[in-house]
Amino acid sequence: MTGVSVRGGAVAAPLQPPFRFGRELSARVLGFVMNIPTLVTLALVLAYPIFYAAYLSFHRVSLADLRRGVFPFVGLGNYERILADPLFLLALKNTLIFTAISVTAEVVLAIAIALLIDQRQVWTGRITKFLILLPYAVPPIANGLIWSFMYNFDFGFLNRILFTLGMIHDPINWAGNPDTALIAVAIPYIWRTLPFAILLVHAALQGINPELYEAASVDGAGALQRFWHITLPLLRPIIVVTLVLRTSFAFAVFDEILAITQGGPGDATWVAAWYSYRKGFAPPFDIGVGSASAYVLALIVGVLAIAYVKLIYRRIQ
Amino acid sequence: MRQSRLTRTMLHLANVLVILFFLLPLIAALIGALQSERSLQAETRSLLPPEWTLDNFRVILSGGTQKGAIFEQATYLPDNVKKIYYALANSAMITIAVTVLTTAFAALSAYTVVRLNLRWVIWLMSVNVFARFVPIIVLMIPLYVTFRQMGLLNSIWGVIIALTGFLLPYGILILAPYFATIPRELDDAARIDGCSRFSAFLRVTLPLSTPALASYGAIVFIISWNDLLIPLILNNRAEFMTLPVVIASLVGDVHVFFNLLMAICLIALTPSVVLVLLLRKFVVQGLAVGGVKG
Numbered sequence: 001m002t003g004v005s006v007r008g009g010a011v012a013a014p015l016q017p018p019f020r021f022g023r024e025l026s027a028r029v030l031g032f033v034m035n036i037p038t039l040v041t042l043a044l045v046l047a048y049p050i051f052y053a054a055y056l057s058f059h060r061v062s063l064a065d066l067r068r069g070v071f072p073f074v075g076l077g078n079y080e081r082i083l084a085d086p087l088f089l090l091a092l093k094n095t096l097i098f099t100a101i102s103v104t105a106e107v108v109l110a111i112a113i114a115l116l117i118d119q120r121q122v123w124t125g126r127i128t129k130f131l132i133l134l135p136y137a138v139p140p141i142a143n144g145l146i147w148s149f150m151y152n153f154d155f156g157f158l159n160r161i162l163f164t165l166g167m168i169h170d171p172i173n174w175a176g177n178p179d180t181a182l183i184a185v186a187i188p189y190i191w192r193t194l195p196f197a198i199l200l201v202h203a204a205l206q207g208i209n210p211e212l213y214e215a216a217s218v219d220g221a222g223a224l225q226r227f228w229h230i231t232l233p234l235l236r237p238i239i240v241v242t243l244v245l246r247t248s249f250a251f252a253v254f255d256e257i258l259a260i261t262q263g264g265p266g267d268a269t270w271v272a273a274w275y276s277y278r279k280g281f282a283p284p285f286d287i288g289v290g291s292a293s294a295y296v297l298a299l300i301v302g303v304l305a306i307a308y309v310k311l312i313y314r315r316i317q
Numbered sequence: 318m319r320q321s322r323l324t325r326t327m328l329h330l331a332n333v334l335v336i337l338f339f340l341l342p343l344i345a346a347l348i349g350a351l352q353s354e355r356s357l358q359a360e361t362r363s364l365l366p367p368e369w370t371l372d373n374f375r376v377i378l379s380g381g382t383q384k385g386a387i388f389e390q391a392t393y394l395p396d397n398v399k400k401i402y403y404a405l406a407n408s409a410m411i412t413i414a415v416t417v418l419t420t421a422f423a424a425l426s427a428y429t430v431v432r433l434n435l436r437w438v439i440w441l442m443s444v445n446v447f448a449r450f451v452p453i454i455v456l457m458i459p460l461y462v463t464f465r466q467m468g469l470l471n472s473i474w475g476v477i478i479a480l481t482g483f484l485l486p487y488g489i490l491i492l493a494p495y496f497a498t499i500p501r502e503l504d505d506a507a508r509i510d511g512c513s514r515f516s517a518f519l520r521v522t523l524p525l526s527t528p529a530l531a532s533y534g535a536i537v538f539i540i541s542w543n544d545l546l547i548p549l550i551l552n553n554r555a556e557f558m559t560l561p562v563v564i565a566s567l568v569g570d571v572h573v574f575f576n577l578l579m580a581i582c583l584i585a586l587t588p589s590v591v592l593v594l595l596l597r598k599f600v601v602q603g604l605a606v607g608g609v610k611g
Contacts (some may be wrong), residue, residue, distance in 0.1 A: 050459075
């Protein structure tokens with residue numbers, strides 16, 4: 001009878017707890033269901049905008065076009081316009097200089113300060129350690145404004161310090177000099193983003209075996225030699241990671257520029273993100289050109305990202 | 318290793334310099350916020366003002382209704398200062414919503430990354446590594462156009478959606494390695510006791526991950542509280558501005574009251590600074606307890 005074999009199957013079933021049978025999803029289905037919120041969010045806010053930005057960069061998107069909802073195709077027109085725009089090329093150049101200044105300073109300072117707070121016998125180091133995260137929490141726009149106040153020519157805080165110390169007789173125009181304006185916006189940026197770099201380096205320092213230093217001391221190596229031949233080579237991976245991460249973020253600097261110079265004096269501090277923002281969201285409200293310039297920025301950072309991903313994967317393996 | 322007295326003095330000196338560098342902007346902001354514009358411009362060379370006043374905070378926190386001695390004669394007061402409570406409420410609602418949403422979404426995804434061995438989820442993980450590099454300005458231009466069509470401009474929802482998407486990849490990257498440190502045997506034990514995979518996630522993985530969830534939650538809180546570009550582009554009406562957008566709007570104003578601005582900056586930075594000092598202790602504690610209890 002065929003019914004027997006069916007019933008035979010039913011006899012085997014109670015070996016698995018019956019309540020689990022209805023409730024438990026397979027790993028494949030569960031994996032999909034648990035990722036639905038992330039997939040929807042990333043599709044809407046990350047994947048779609050990246051492709052839509054490319055689309056917009058090949059179209060004319062002015063305020064009038066936005067109202068109509070129709071964007072005429074212009075081919076490479078927007079790219080031709082930005083590459084022919086001296087201001088865009090200047091913005092790229094400024095971005096490079098800004099990034100070079102801030103990232104170099106950050107890595108050097110981060111190594112120095114991480115080594116400093118690693119000296120546990122020095123009690124002042126504990127205060128430093130306590131304060132290290134502080135700049136990280138300050139809103140970038142507030143940070144920029146506070147420095148803008150410090151830089152102020154007429155009544156700024158930096159000039160007050162120097163007057164009080166008797167070091168100057170005339171006020172210094174910190175952020176108003178076109179030759180040094182990029183440095184003036186780089187310093188607040190370094191101040192705010194330094195904690196991240198210090199934490200990365202400090203964490204890597206904890207991983208260095210102290211016996212290495214003891215062995216080197218026994219062999220007669222001085223502090224400088226120990227730093228040069230042990231610390232620095234062992235820190236190299238984390239230094240590269242810090243460099244790549246900080247470089248790609250510094251390329252997109254925006255808040256401090258808005259707060260301190262708004263691109264000025266003249267156009268001395270126009271950077272890439274500022275250019276895209278100004279073209280798209282201030283007169284002439286040309287979102288097509290804004291997208292094209294933002295895409296150039298994304299491509300430059302994308303190359304860095306690929307380098308970083310390769311780097312991480314090599315470190316994991 | 319013993320240090321000579323000279324080395325030790327030099328190290329103390331270096332620490333003092335670093336501490337001064339970190340505190341200098343905050344000290345400057347505090348001194349600026351505690352004086353009137355008149356004293357700021359009258360005596361331009363001394364560090365401390367001739368007279369101290371809390372009027373800047375009074376003007377801001379009363380929404381411009383109490384002008385105090387400083388602004389009694391002033392005919393102009395930036396409009397956005399009067400809307401400060403809208404800004405505080407918007408910032409708070411956006412920050413809390415984004416923190417809750419990203420932490421929940423990231424935890425769900427991170428669990429599938431470390432426990433379910435699905436190839437496409439691993440692939441999602443590398444997308445996340447990549448995603449953190451995309452500059453926000455690149456995403457915000459198309460999002461502005463899309464949200465405009467969807468009617469999401471000038472609402473807190475547009476900002477919440479955008480920030481959640483932007484911060485989600487960090488969460489998965491932070492939580493996944495932590496989940497991986499929790500022994501798989503604990504999951505298996507729960508499942509032998511009759512838990513489904515999902516309830517093992519809720520009852521085993523999540524409770525054991527509170528240190529990681531808390532530190533990620535705090536990081537998201539700080540970034541979304543501080544973020545400027547997303548609400549700046551999406552919301553331009555005063556009722557929907559966040560605190561950073563109000564601050565940015567005062568930069569290009571007809572008259573910049575630095576004393577008033579320093580007070581607003583201090584109000585804006587207090588929640589995240591306080592949180593970071595709390596987070597510090599928490600992270601240290603979390604490390605001491607370790608990933609696994611028994």
